[in-house]
Amino acid sequence: MLLALWAGKTVIGVNRRLGYGGTSLPGAIGRRIAPKLLAHLAGQIPQGSTVITGTNGKTTTAKMLAAIIAAAGLTQVHNHTGANLVQGITTTFIGVAGPLGKVDRDIGVLEVDEATVPQLVSEVGPRNIVVTNFFPDQLDRFGELGKTIALIEKACHRLPPQAVAILNADDPQVAFLGPQFPGRVVYYGVETKAYGTPDTRQTAAGTRLCRICGHPLNYTWFYYGQLGHYTCKHCGFHRPTPQVQVTAVEMKGDAGLAFTVATPAGTWPLSLATPGFYNIYNALAAITTAVRLQLPARAVREGLAGYRTSFGRMERLTLGPDKKAFLALIKNPTGCNEVIRTLVQNPGPKRLLILINDNAADGRDISWLWDADFEALALIAPPLKTIVTTGLRGLDMALRLAYGGLPPAGITYQPDLTRAVTEAINQIQPGETLFILPTYTALLAVKAVLTKQGYSANYWEE
Amino acid sequence: MRTLHLVHLYPDLLTLDGDRGNIITLCRRCAWRGITLTVTTASLGETVDFTAADLVFIGGSADREQPLVYADLEKTKGPALAAAVEERLPVLAVGAGYQLLGRCYRFPDRKELPGLGVFAAWTEPGEKRLTGNVVATAPMLGEKSSLVGFENHQGRTFLAEPSKTRPLAQVITGHGNNGRDGTEGAIYRNAIGTYLQGPLLPKNPALADWLLARALKRRYQDGSLAPLPDKWETLAHQSVVKRFG
Numbered sequence: 001m002l003l004a005l006w007a008g009k010t011v012i013g014v015n016r017r018l019g020y021g022g023t024s025l026p027g028a029i030g031r032r033i034a035p036k037l038l039a040h041l042a043g044q045i046p047q048g049s050t051v052i053t054g055t056n057g058k059t060t061t062a063k064m065l066a067a068i069i070a071a072a073g074l075t076q077v078h079n080h081t082g083a084n085l086v087q088g089i090t091t092t093f094i095g096v097a098g099p100l101g102k103v104d105r106d107i108g109v110l111e112v113d114e115a116t117v118p119q120l121v122s123e124v125g126p127r128n129i130v131v132t133n134f135f136p137d138q139l140d141r142f143g144e145l146g147k148t149i150a151l152i153e154k155a156c157h158r159l160p161p162q163a164v165a166i167l168n169a170d171d172p173q174v175a176f177l178g179p180q181f182p183g184r185v186v187y188y189g190v191e192t193k194a195y196g197t198p199d200t201r202q203t204a205a206g207t208r209l210c211r212i213c214g215h216p217l218n219y220t221w222f223y224y225g226q227l228g229h230y231t232c233k234h235c236g237f238h239r240p241t242p243q244v245q246v247t248a249v250e251m252k253g254d255a256g257l258a259f260t261v262a263t264p265a266g267t268w269p270l271s272l273a274t275p276g277f278y279n280i281y282n283a284l285a286a287i288t289t290a291v292r293l294q295l296p297a298r299a300v301r302e303g304l305a306g307y308r309t310s311f312g313r314m315e316r317l318t319l320g321p322d323k324k325a326f327l328a329l330i331k332n333p334t335g336c337n338e339v340i341r342t343l344v345q346n347p348g349p350k351r352l353l354i355l356i357n358d359n360a361a362d363g364r365d366i367s368w369l370w371d372a373d374f375e376a377l378a379l380i381a382p383p384l385k386t387i388v389t390t391g392l393r394g395l396d397m398a399l400r401l402a403y404g405g406l407p408p409a410g411i412t413y414q415p416d417l418t419r420a421v422t423e424a425i426n427q428i429q430p431g432e433t434l435f436i437l438p439t440y441t442a443l444l445a446v447k448a449v450l451t452k453q454g455y456s457a458n459y460w461e462e
Numbered sequence: 463m464r465t466l467h468l469v470h471l472y473p474d475l476l477t478l479d480g481d482r483g484n485i486i487t488l489c490r491r492c493a494w495r496g497i498t499l500t501v502t503t504a505s506l507g508e509t510v511d512f513t514a515a516d517l518v519f520i521g522g523s524a525d526r527e528q529p530l531v532y533a534d535l536e537k538t539k540g541p542a543l544a545a546a547v548e549e550r551l552p553v554l555a556v557g558a559g560y561q562l563l564g565r566c567y568r569f570p571d572r573k574e575l576p577g578l579g580v581f582a583a584w585t586e587p588g589e590k591r592l593t594g595n596v597v598a599t600a601p602m603l604g605e606k607s608s609l610v611g612f613e614n615h616q617g618r619t620f621l622a623e624p625s626k627t628r629p630l631a632q633v634i635t636g637h638g639n640n641g642r643d644g645t646e647g648a649i650y651r652n653a654i655g656t657y658l659q660g661p662l663l664p665k666n667p668a669l670a671d672w673l674l675a676r677a678l679k680r681r682y683q684d685g686s687l688a689p690l691p692d693k694w695e696t697l698a699h700q701s702v703v704k705r706f707g
Contacts, residue, residue: 136479208474214530216474216506364594365612367480367660395701399664399694403483403490408693 004034005041005101008094023083027090038086041093041103042124045077049108049124050289053117053152054132054174055145056335057282058084060313061132062111064286068303072295074106084113086120107293114148118155128292129159130166130285134173135225135334136207136368149173149211156181166288168281169242170227176211178240188288189242191262194249195277196223212237224277225334244288246280253345259283263291270301274309275345278338312443314342317455322430327446330354330437331362333371340376343435350433351386352377353424354401355417355442356393362439366393374404381406386427388412390420391442417442421449465498466516466677471539472531473503473521476558481521483661484554487670488517495688497678506534512546516677522557522659528567532575535562540578547580552676553653556662560647560655561585561617581648581655582623588641591616596636596658597707598646603668609646610665610702611658613637619657621648630656635706652676665702667695 008030015025030037042049052062059082066078079092089110097103112120121129131152136145156165156177165181168174169189178185190196198221207225208217210232217237222228231238247267248260256273259280270287272279283304290300309315317325326343330336343350358364377384387410389397398413414420421436428434438446470485485501492499504510512518523531535543547553555563564583567575577585593614600609609631618640621627629639630647638646639657647656654673656662663670671687679685 365479365614365660367478367483367612370480370483370486370661370664392705395694395698396665399698400483402694403486403664405490411694413694413697 001034001037001040002101004030004032004037005094005097006099007033008037008091012091012095023081023091024085024087025091026094027087027092030094031087031090038090038093039123041097041101042077042108044103045105045108047074047107047293048127049077049110050128050130050293051110051112051117051120051124051126052130052132052285053112053114054130054168055114055135055148055332057132057278057285058111060279060282060309061130061285062109064283064304064307065289066109067307068286068290068295068299069107069109069293071303071306072299075104076107076109077103077105078109079111082111084111085116086123089120114152117152118158121155121158125160126163127160128164128166128289129156130289131168131174131177132281132285133168133171133225133227134207135332145173145207149176153177153180159183164292166285166292168227168285169240170223170229170281172217172226172230172237172239173207173211175240176237186244186288186292187240187242188244188284189239190223190246190249190280190284191242192246192248193221195251196221196228198222210235210237224338227281244284244291246284249277249280251275251277251345261287263287265291266297268297268301270304272304272307274307274314275342276314276338277341278335312438312447314339317450319425319428319434319455320430323428323432323434325425325428325434325436327436327438327443329440329443330372331439333368333373336368336372336437339437340373344376344380346433347383348433349383349385349429349431350435351424351428352384353388353390353420353434353436354394354397355420355436355438355446356389356391356397357439357441358393359441361441366396369396369400374400374406377401378405381410384410385432386410386412388414388420388424390414390417391439417445418449421446422453425453463496463498464678464682465500466492466674466681467514468499468501468517468519469510469512469515470501470503471510471518471520471559472505474505475531476521476523478522478557478659480660481556484519484556484663487661487663487667488674491667491670491674491690494690497674504539506530507538509538510542512542512551515546515551516681517673518543518546518551518553520553520555520559520562522559528558528562529575531558531562532567532577535578536576544578544580547651547653550652550676550680552673552680553580554663554673555653555655557615557657557659560657561619563653563655564619564648565622567617580653581621581650582627583619583621583648583655585617585619587616588618592637592641592657594636595702595706596633596638596646597703598631598633598636598638600631600669602630602649603672607668608634608699608703608707609658609662609669610699610706611656611662612660613657614659615657618642619648621645626650630654652680665695665699667692667699
């Protein structure tokens with residue numbers, strides 16, 4: 001066991017020295033030598049681990065929870081680089097373990113890829129599992145979303161008996177897990193109708209169907225995607241009443257969000273420095289977990305107020321005097337629509353750079369580009385000065401924009417991704433905002449260019 | 463001004479990544495030519511007057527929605543749709559929609575879900591999902607014409623009577639109908655079935671225009687279409703052929 005730990009630590013050290021942020025190799029080597037390494041290390045944490053999974057918002061929710069835990073004065077193990085497969089998580093534990101294999105931390109906060117949940121649950125035996133949402137995402141990775149949900153459902157039955165499930169009441173695909181869950185369930189959701197619509201024209205692949213009987217769900221309110229207030233008139237399945245709920249929201253543009261949360265431990269006015277309504281759900285998941293962990297209200301308030309966006313999630317960058325940029329990962333229509341919505345609400349002149357790759361980590365199928373509401377960009381065409389597309393599927397993106405009603409003359413395709421980023425940065429004028437929208441592997445490439453030009457830190461140091 | 467009417471069947475049940483791209487493409491390509499394309503939808507329990515329709519679109523889905531749709535199609539829309547196909551109504555059916563228009567879906571226990579029988583074809587589930595990029599030759603669109611797309615399906619579809627239902631295309635890259643015989647999709651009169659899911663028409667403008675021309679010919683006896691620049695369409699199509707073909 002110690003040999004495995006030391007081998008892993010050595011690889012981490014070598015990687016750092018060579019300037020790689022490599023996050024899976026040390027864990028892979030450690031596990032090769034001692035397959036039970038992760039179970040051994042994770043088993044030492046006195047307050048146990050919380051697993052955070054779902055298609056969108058894992059990274060942000062985990063970071064918000066980590067900020068709250070830190071504000072409460074507790075120590076933690078957190079896979080903050082976003083390496084969310086079993087090797088990467090093992091690497092995280094190897095990194096924090098002492099030379100004799102002791103893990104001297106209070107709590108574990110683990111963001112976990114959906115497909116990795118079953119294995120991780122058996123090895124780590126988490127005390128809490130948080131499920132954020134199931135948006136159609138990179139369908140070709142798992143075949144179908146339904147299989148992913150079934151995978152999580154099965155994993156729930158392998159949890160220790162005292163484990164608690166923290167579920168998004170507003171996503172029928174997630175809330176469906178509640179009634180079958182063997183242990184205690186805590187739901188969170190949004191009650192206020194200060195945001196959202198009574199109807200929606202965005203369609204999602206079968207996510208508005210009852211998972212129990214297959215009939216269409218009846219909605220009285222939509223927030224976004226399939227999130228909202230719903231019932232199934234056919235079998236009676238309905239949105240559970242959330243124990244932790246948002247009762248008021250105020251969107252403050254670039255400045256972020258203010259909102260009120262009612263919890264069994266009290267009602268708290270809170271604020272976030274990050275824009276995007278979807279961050280309300282991320283915060284709610286983190287707050288609900290904090291309540292379950294009995295962390296004080298002060299820690300929740302300070303943790304969230306001090307929270308800064310995760311790596312590439314509507315991350316704000318300053319490129320020079322009066323030159324701003326936002327870096328926002330896009331990977332599925334629901335998330336992308338929220339990014340577009342935030343972009344459209346931003347007043348003033350802006351430029352747009354969209355980077356679409358179809359590597360394995362992005363999802364090979366880029367069909368979802370046609371489900372995202374790029375038509376909304378046509379409404380703000382004048383303050384949108386230029387649109388550049390790039391990446392392996394940059395031409396598909398240009399085509400999508402042309403069919404989205406944007407003036408064809410305003411669209412440019414640059415085949416060289418690095419050049420596209422460099423040119424976009426050089427082009428921006430004082431008073432303008434550059435929005436950079438990459439898929440996952442394109443985000444890594446953007447980050448590399450930015451780092452080279454001295455704009456942000458290497459991501460594993462954040 | 464010429465007007466066409468498109469009926470989108472089961473948009474709430476049969477909808478998979480990017481299907482919407484096909485509707486957007488037909489709308490824009492009509493608008494750019496001064497043709498008005500109206501779109502209405504019809505789902506469970508709703509009847510459709512197919513004599514008023516010029517185009518029909520049926521999308522793909524995950525497996526669980528299908529029994530509901532099979533039952534509804536049989537009850538409320540099927541016979542009228544089949545009759546309209548005989549009258550050369552252009553139809554684009556993708557994935558589950560394609561299977562639905564075949565003769566039947568055969569389960570491993572030999573139970574059968576009867577389809578509409580527009581295509582002389584049957585479907586059975588396969589072991590592995592067939593996914594990935596597809597490049598195929600499509601002589602029906604002209605010499606050296608190709609179709610590009612992305613497939614992701616468990617079902618294996620077999621064409622039963624080549625004299626009645628021809629394949630839409632022959633795969634160069636990808637699996638196509640069943641991963642065995644090299645065929646992709648089906649065509650009967652003006653009805654097209656395909657496993658090229660999601661946004662098929664944006665990158666295959668020739669196929670979009672094939673459908674529109676037939677719809678116009680049927681309604682106005684004149685299927686002529688003003689040519690479009692198709693700059694991004696051609697570049698995006700060619701990039702897929704170059705990368706995967």
